[in-house]
Amino acid sequence: MRRAPRARRVVVEARAKLNLALAVGPARADGFHELATLFQSVSLADTLVAEPRRRGFSLCVRFEDASVARGAGRGGARRGIAARAGRLRRRAPASGAAVPAGPSNLVLRAARRVAARAGLEGGARFTLLKRIPARAGLGGGSADAAAALAALDALYGLRLGRARRLALAAELGSDVPFAVHGGTALGLGRGERLTRLALERPFRCVIVVPAWRVATAAAFREIDRTKYGLTRWRGNLRVAHDIGRKRVNPLRAMRLGNTFEEVLGGRRPDFERLRAGILAAGAADARMTGSGSALFGILDAATSTSDFAGRFAGSGALFFARSARAGLRVRKWP
Numbered sequence: 001m002r003r004a005p006r007a008r009r010v011v012v013e014a015r016a017k018l019n020l021a022l023a024v025g026p027a028r029a030d031g032f033h034e035l036a037t038l039f040q041s042v043s044l045a046d047t048l049v050a051e052p053r054r055r056g057f058s059l060c061v062r063f064e065d066a067s068v069a070r071g072a073g074r075g076g077a078r079r080g081i082a083a084r085a086g087r088l089r090r091r092a093p094a095s096g097a098a099v100p101a102g103p104s105n106l107v108l109r110a111a112r113r114v115a116a117r118a119g120l121e122g123g124a125r126f127t128l129l130k131r132i133p134a135r136a137g138l139g140g141g142s143a144d145a146a147a148a149l150a151a152l153d154a155l156y157g158l159r160l161g162r163a164r165r166l167a168l169a170a171e172l173g174s175d176v177p178f179a180v181h182g183g184t185a186l187g188l189g190r191g192e193r194l195t196r197l198a199l200e201r202p203f204r205c206v207i208v209v210p211a212w213r214v215a216t217a218a219a220f221r222e223i224d225r226t227k228y229g230l231t232r233w234r235g236n237l238r239v240a241h242d243i244g245r246k247r248v249n250p251l252r253a254m255r256l257g258n259t260f261e262e263v264l265g266g267r268r269p270d271f272e273r274l275r276a277g278i279l280a281a282g283a284a285d286a287r288m289t290g291s292g293s294a295l296f297g298i299l300d301a302a303t304s305t306s307d308f309a310g311r312f313a314g315s316g317a318l319f320f321a322r323s324a325r326a327g328l329r330v331r332k333w334p
């Protein structure tokens with residue numbers, strides 16, 4: 001269907017997610033694993049810009065380093081929280097990882113799928129500004145896919161509606177429905193069965209991304225191989241349902257743990273060192289998000305970001321963020 005664009009430009013802020021807790025259960029007949037997780041959107045975000053084009057989709061990816069410089073020895077805590085933002089690059093910064101700009105990019109896959117389903121003839125030129133480190137368990141690719149769905153909806157007035165958007169999202173990846181949903185949610189099934197929850201109160205957090213990355217599918221295979229956590233699965237599920245009835249306190253949720261922390265193999269000592277470093281610098285607790293490799297720590301009211309940055313001595317790229325009540329923020333320029 002040929003539709004006139006409703007805007008000259010749509011700008012979507014696509015936020016990263018944390019898994020405050022994540023319990024992996026048995027593999028299903030379709031190869032995916034049952035899981036129970038507590039998702040939380042955070043303020044660290046990519047920006048997707050979409051402009052109308054007669055037909056077809058193009059994508060240009062730029063990188064902005066949103067990590068903070070740190071270490072009292074290298075200029076003190078005050079300089080410590082200056083983000084390295086401002087300089088756009090064609091290649092990922094050291095804290096990032098390669099993001100494909102070709103057809104395998106989730107933005108283009110999402111756009112093509114929406115166009116096919118909605119019978120849309122018009123296209124879009126996308127510009128993606130990446131700040132969320134890729135392959136770190138922060139849901140960056142999923143956020144970008146959700147942003148593409150929202151951008152096309154707004155650009156062409158598709159009125160996809162929530163149920164269709166969530167169904168399309170589930171076809172694109174297990175974490176994409178949450179990226180559409182956003183906020184705080186319990187995820188069951190392969191992560192796509194979502195129940196909206198609320199936080200007891202907003203929180204600030206630190207995110208540390210080591211230089212190494214984790215391949216998600218391989219990490220799931222490792223859980224199958226070692227059968228780690230499967231005996232605890234039913235108990236975890238009960239706790240997850242219990243949490244679903246209350247307002248979420250991130251520290252209480254984090255006590256449930258993350259199954260992927262148990263299958264890090266040779267990376268485990270480095271993970272433990274980083275976790276200890278995050279705690280020593282003043283975070284109240286620290287865990288891995290998703291299948292890793294990123295860790296996050298909760299900052300309580302008494303710990304300032306500059307104090308933390310000055311004290312944190314671990315390796316890896318450091319980011320500060322806040323809990324967010326939505327996964328996407330869409331702005332339209334008429």
Ligand code: C5P
Nearest residue numbers: 031032033035173174175190216217220
């Ligand atoms: O759905 P997504 O593309 O993010 O999943 C990547 C891979 O992770 C899948 O191909 C699958 O091997 C594994 N996975 C899984 N169980 C899940 C989610 C993902 O086994 N619940």
